[in-house]
Amino acid sequence: NAGVTQTPKFRVLKTGQSMTLLCAQDMNHEYMYWYRQDPGMGLRLIHYSVGEGTTAKGEVPDGYNVSRLKKQNFLLGLESAAPSQTSVYFCASSFVAGVPGELFFGEGSRLTVL
Amino acid sequence: GENVEQHPSTLSVQEGDSAVIKCTYSDSASNYFPWYKQELGKRPQLIIDIRSNVGEKKDQRIAVTLNKTAKHFSLHITETQPEDSAVYFCAAGNFNKFYFGSGTKLNVKP
Numbered sequence: 001n002a003g004v005t006q007t008p009k010f011r012v013l014k015t016g017q018s019m020t021l022l023c024a025q026d027m028n029h030e031y032m033y034w035y036r037q038d039p040g041m042g043l044r045l046i047h048y049s050v051g052e053g054t055t056a057k058g059e060v061p062d063g064y065n066v067s068r069l070k071k072q073n074f075l076l077g078l079e080s081a082a083p084s085q086t087s088v089y090f091c092a093s094s095f096v097a098g099v100p101g102e103l104f105f106g107e108g109s110r111l112t113v114l
Numbered sequence: 115g116e117n118v119e120q121h122p123s124t125l126s127v128q129e130g131d132s133a134v135i136k137c138t139y140s141d142s143a144s145n146y147f148p149w150y151k152q153e154l155g156k157r158p159q160l161i162i163d164i165r166s167n168v169g170e171k172k173d174q175r176i177a178v179t180l181n182k183t184a185k186h187f188s189l190h191i192t193e194t195q196p197e198d199s200a201v202y203f204c205a206a207g208n209f210n211k212f213y214f215g216s217g218t219k220l221n222v223k224p
Contacts (some may be wrong), residue, residue: 040217059213100208
């Protein structure tokens with residue numbers, strides 16, 4: 001099993017450009033998450049999904065959109081990138097059957113917005 | 115929403131000493147408290163977790179305690195080793211959302 005895979009792993013954008021980060025998991029997990037990690041601020045939840053076709057806002061959703069058309073994929077989109085979105089983005093998934101459980105993280109995607 | 119505070123932000127100990135990291139949370143509905151370890155350039159990985167119906171849990175050199183009344187929980191690492199050097203994150207939440215602390219950088223000096 002590959003676990004949780006993120007693409008791309010690195011990307012440099014100019015202000016105003018758009019891009020999509022793809023997260024794929026092969027563990028048949030119901031829940032998927034997008035976090036951003038900035039120095040000294042830990043991991044902050046951007047958006048999450050509790051199942052195929054569902055999405056919900058986390059702590060810092062502004063400037064991002066997500067879609068979960070297939071159970072195994074969770075896409076994070078930036079419509080008009082800003083320097084404040086320079087960060088490392090982590091996707092995670094978990095299998096929840098009525099109780100919370102371990103988050104399985106991808107390797108991260110480092111995004112720089114110039 | 116939930117607010118998780120974590121202290122200290124950096125911790126330096128001598129190999130063999132113990133390390134303690136503390137977290138507080140604000141939402142009394144939170145019922146799951148995991149701890150993640152992140153080595154430099156790597157993804158966070160779960161090292162131990164505790165649920166709200168348990169006060170303490172131990173796994174070899176690692177233990178976690180939870181005080182629901184005071185809304186705080188702690189990670190204890192005994193007999194620290196150089197490979198314990200990493201950033202540790204606490205988190206609090208319920209079945210579908212987790213909020214993380216800001217992290218503690220632990221440095222174990224040989």
